[in-house]
Amino acid sequence: xxxxxxxxVAIDCDGEPTSIDGKLRKKLLxxxxxxxxxxxxxxxxxxxxxxxxxxxxxxLSETRPGLYLSVWMTFDWRDEFLTWSRAExxxxxxxxxSDDIWRPSIVTYxxxxxxxxxxxxxxxxxxxxxxxxxxxxxxxxxxxxxxxNNADWPFDVMSCSLYLTSWLEKAxxxxxxxxxxxxxQYLAMAHSSWKLLLANTTALAYDMENDPFTLLKYxxxxxxxxxxxxxxxxxxxxxxxxxxxxxxxxxxxxxRLYILCATCMGHxxxxxxxxxxxxxxGEDVPKLRNMILIFFRDSLFINMFMLVFTIILRHTVPKTxxxxxxxxxxxxxVAATSFGRVLLQPIxxxxxxxVDENGAVNCDASDDPLTKEAKLLxxxxxxxxxxxxxxxxxxxxxxxVTASMHVQNYDVSERESILHLYVWMSLSWRDEYLxxxxxxxxxxxxxxxxxxxxxxxxxxxxNLKSGNGDSACASHPCEVNQTGNVLCVPPCxxxxxxxxxxxxxxxxDLKCTMFLGTWLEDFNQINISRISNVTTRHIEVQHTEWKxxxxxILHIFLPDNTSYPALEYIFTLERHVAIYGxxxxxxxxxxxxxxxxxxxxxxxxxRLYILCATCMGHxxxxxxxxxxxxxxGExxxxxxxFFRDSLIINVLMLVFTIILRHTxxxxxxxxxxxxxxxxxxxxxxxxxxxxxxxxDVTDGKQPGTAEDESAERENATRSEHADGDTVNLVVDAPExxxxxxxxxxxxxxxxxxxxxxMDRMMFVCFTxxxxxxxxxxxxxxxx
Numbered sequence: 010x011x012x013x014x015x016x017x018v019a020i021d022c023d024g025e026p027t028s029i030d031g032k033l034r035k036k037l038l039x040x041x042x043x044x045x046x047x048x049x050x051x052x053x054x055x056x057x058x059x060x061x062x063x064x065x066x067x068x069l070s071e072t073r074p075g076l077y078l079s080v081w082m083t084f085d086w087r088d089e090f091l092t093w094s095r096a097e098x099x100x101x102x103x104x105x106x107s108d109d110i111w112r113p114s115i116v117t118y119x120x121x122x123x124x125x126x127x128x129x130x131x132x133x134x135x136x137x138x139x140x141x142x143x144x145x146x147x148x149x150x151x152x153x154x155x156x157x158n159n160a161d162w163p164f165d166v167m168s169c170s171l172y173l174t175s176w177l178e179k180a181x182x183x184x185x186x187x188x189x190x191x192x193x194q195y196l197a198m199a200h201s202s203w204k205l206l207l208a209n210t211t212a213l214a215y216d217m218e219n220d221p222f223t224l225l226k227y228x229x230x231x232x233x234x235x236x237x238x239x240x241x242x243x244x245x246x247x248x249x250x251x252x253x254x255x256x257x258x259x260x261x262x263x264x265r266l267y268i269l270c271a272t273c274m275g276h277x278x279x280x281x282x283x284x285x286x287x288x289x290x291g292e293d294v295p296k297l298r299n300m301i302l303i304f305f306r307d308s309l310f311i312n313m314f315m316l317v318f319t320i321i322l323r324h325t326v327p328k329t330x331x332x333x334x335x336x337x338x339x340x341x342x343v344a345a346t347s348f349g350r351v352l353l354q355p356i357x358x359x360x361x362x363x364v365d366e367n368g369a370v371n372c373d374a375s376d377d378p379l380t381k382e383a384k385l386l387x388x389x390x391x392x393x394x395x396x397x398x399x400x401x402x403x404x405x406x407x408x409x410v411t412a413s414m415h416v417q418n419y420d421v422s423e424r425e426s427i428l429h430l431y432v433w434m435s436l437s438w439r440d441e442y443l444x445x446x447x448x449x450x451x452x453x454x455x456x457x458x459x460x461x462x463x464x465x466x467x468x469x470x471x472n473l474k475s476g477n478g479d480s481a482c483a484s485h486p487c488e489v490n491q492t493g494n495v496l497c498v499p500p501c502x503x504x505x506x507x508x509x510x511x512x513x514x515x516x517x518d519l520k521c522t523m524f525l526g527t528w529l530e531d532f533n534q535i536n537i538s539r540i541s542n543v544t545t546r547h548i549e550v551q552h553t554e555w556k557x558x559x560x561x562i563l564h565i566f567l568p569d570n571t572s573y574p575a576l577e578y579i580f581t582l583e584r585h586v587a588i589y590g591x592x593x594x595x596x597x598x599x600x601x602x603x604x605x606x607x608x609x610x611x612x613x614x615x616r617l618y619i620l621c622a623t624c625m626g627h628x629x630x631x632x633x634x635x636x637x638x639x640x641x642g643e644x645x646x647x648x649x650x651f652f653r654d655s656l657i658i659n660v661l662m663l664v665f666t667i668i669l670r671h672t673x674x675x676x677x678x679x680x681x682x683x684x685x686x687x688x689x690x691x692x693x694x695x696x697x698x699x700x701x702x703x704x705d706v707t708d709g710k711q712p713g714t715a716e717d718e719s720a721e722r723e724n725a726t727r728s729e730h731a732d733g734d735t736v737n738l739v740v741d742a743p744e745x746x747x748x749x750x751x752x753x754x755x756x757x758x759x760x761x762x763x764x765x766x767m768d769r770m771m772f773v774c775f776t777x778x779x780x781x782x783x784x785x786x787x788x789x790x791x792x
Contacts, residue, residue: 028398033098034105037091044111047182048088048141055181058113059085060173060189060225062210064196065148065470069155069167069203069231076153076169076229081195082130083146084113092141099404102138104529107145110135113183115173117151136529153229162287162301163238167203171227178222180214185223187212195470197506203231236645241286241635243653244628245279245305247660248272251624252312254664257671260322264617269316271621275628276309282632381450386457389443396463399534400440400493410438410465411538412525412576414562416545417500421507421519421555421582423639428505428521428580433547434482436465437496444493454490459497462487465535467576469503470524505580513788514638514646515589519555519582526575537574539564555582592637596630596652599623600779603659607772611669611764620663627656651786658775665771669764687766 022039026032047056061083068077088110095101117129130149137143155169175183191208207230214221252272258265283301372391399408413435420429440463447453469481485499505523527535543562551557563577603623609616631652638646 027393029098029404038109042090048090048111050089055184056086057184057186059186062191064193066197074155074157076155078151080149081146082149085144088141088143091137093139095139102136105135105137107135118172163233163235165233167231169229173225174222180221180223185225189225191227202234204234206230206232240649240653248275249308250660254667257667260319265319273312276312280305385450390461394442400442400463402441407533407536408438409536409538412436412541414543415547417547426507428507430503432501433498434501435498440493440495443489445491447491454488456486457489459485459487467525468528510644511639511646512644514648515584515586516788517584521580523578524575531572532574543578555584558583599626600655611666611768624659627659647786651782654782
């Protein structure tokens with residue numbers, strides 16, 4: 010893994026260095042070295058450049074379209090003038106500022122803001138080995154144009170290409186090696202909406218006015234995550250289901266007209282909603298080419314035809330004495346068949362039902378210092394102190410640095426999955442050149458600006474803006490005591506990249522990771538002390554949305570750089586759940602209403618009105634949750650899927666209600682169906698009568714009508730005044746006789762029992778569905 014340094018400075022050829030590093034650097038760069046010439050002794054020899062791109066982060070802009078790349082670029086080549094003998098200096102490698110040596114001129118010619126590597130990349134610090142191999146690594150940012158065809162949204166892909174080449178240097182002078190590559194192993198996080206499918210390099214050769222140049226092409230291919238769009242598209246298809254189900258309502262019903270008007274408005278609103286979700290650019294206008302938009306546009310046309318056709322049917326003059334039309338013959342022919350009667354479900358026309366954030370040292374002063382402190386500062390910093398060299402007299406000795414992080418505040422960017430940390434970073438080490446005799450000066454410690462000192466540079470690898478130690482931390486004073494111990498406590502702002510699973514929203518948590526480490530300095534040069542720590546006890550005001558549960562520090566060696574020490578900080582956060590009790594309550598209340606409405610008679614218009622209202626409520630609530638619930642990649646929050654499924658159940662309730670309202674009664678002479686037998690069997694038990702809320706319809710005795718009871722009382726009164734014979738006739742009548750319910754009314758009661766039974770079974774099935782959905786909704790650790 011790649012790290013960054015900030016303390017390397019330009020070589021001073023007029024001074025006399027005291028360290029081995031300084032002497033070697035002066036020997037190499039201050040004699041005959043010319044950084045404007047190619048680093049080859051034979052001018053006919055070409056320089057081979059190898060490029061390695063390590064992608065750190067990326068962001069896709071869909072509307073431009075463009076790709077923003079944050080990378081670490083490594084440039085490797087051999088400089089034949091930068092070689093030395095290890096036996097003479099005892100060094101294997103040397104760090105040199107990139108401005109002091111020759112470096113290749115590499116440009117990007119298809120970037121939006123075209124520029125050289127000096128503009129797109131910064132902080133070039135190079136490592137030179139004794140054989141002349143040079144390796145320069147820098148954080149770079151590129152903005153690349155992309156090609157996208159969103160006609161297949163949300164199943165679309167995006168292709169982006171970045172071209173790097175030399176500047177006015179032909180292939181025989183500067184050649185980009187075929188071994189150049191791109192790596193994704195340090196990619197910190199995935200884009201919330203796009204998945205990186207492919208990243209590769211291709212070395213090309215092209216002629217410009219018969220002069221060959223080498224070209225390196227980086228190709229990237231992205232695919233859109235589909236996860237959350239299943240919930241976005243569901244309401245639209247459910248509107249289609251409602252539009253088809255409403256055709257089972259009688260054309261004369263006002264409710265059919267109302268529902269078709271509502272679905273027309275719903276189609277128009279949903280088409281506008283999809284329009285703002287689909288990106289568009291250039292001439293590729295998705296409202297003309299995107300299949301999703303075309304689908305719902307055509308569905309809106311069909312809905313309009315349904316509405317117009319319904320109005321026409323409501324005002325069609327019945328046939329009287331005119332000859333029978335073809336449609337009449339076809340309708341009666343279909344109605345005469347069994348399948349036709351099931352399809353048409355003819356009902357009695359007379360009883361048509363109705364539905365619904367300083368001490369810099371001045372070494373240029375000519376006067377002698379007046380105070381002991383100023384004299385001490387001049388003696389320490391104005392003679393042989395070199396802040397670009399490690400503060401050790403033996404170059405084989407490592408500087409022991411202790412780094413302690415004190416978190417003061419934090420913020421969470423949910424959409425980018427970043428934890429912003431505002432900290433005091435305590436760094437302490439010993440500088441062997443900054444010590445003095447207290448008896449001579451009478452001073453125990455000094456306050457010195459950090460820019461006057463050598464200081465260890467720790468790089469936050471995951472800072473999205475590629476910030477190094479200076480840009481991440483503000484300018485600050487440091488404390489130096491008489492023994493040379495230095496303490497610096499700068500205020501810093503770091504970014505930790507977070508990984509989370511939004512499936513269990515709002516019971517989700519965040520695990521955020523941040524790496525701090527050295528740049529081109531292994532553990533033989535800088536050693537991070539094991540007593541380094543992190544603390545969160547200075548946080549006074551907690552975050553309104555997230556609670557910081559723990560902060561842990563690990564001492565690690567990064568992969569492929571096992572000699573470079575680093576610190577890994579792991580922060581765990583948990584979402585506050587309290588406020589979401591009020592946010593989620595309305596949605597679950599709609600579920601209760603859905604179940605409660607099934608106890609209403611299916612013939613009530615109010616049941617149809619309530620089910621239509623809860624369908625609209627589900628759609629509105631899902632849109633509200635879509636803007637409230639964060640999502641990343643393919644992890645769709647279960648709460649969103651819960652209400653999607655609840656909306657499907659709601660539509661099924663509405664469809665079943667319409668079907669039950671128009672289910673024709675069983676004919677008297679037809680054989681009894683299985684559902685009839687099961688309904689009557691349940692109705693014959695006491696628990697069944699309570700469940701169905703009906704009387705026993707299986708025995709022969711039924712209460713008579715009011716007229717029958719009145720006639721019976723009248724006959725009883727007359728019998729008291731009649732003669733003996735008449736009395737005998739009344740008394741001798743069989744005692745088991747009772748008024749019998751008319752056969753038509755009894756059949757109607759039995760048909761109502763079947764419909765109520767089907768209603769109750771639908772209630773039981775949907776109740777079990779909701780129980781299963783709620784159990785699936787809860788996190789496993791809560792169950």
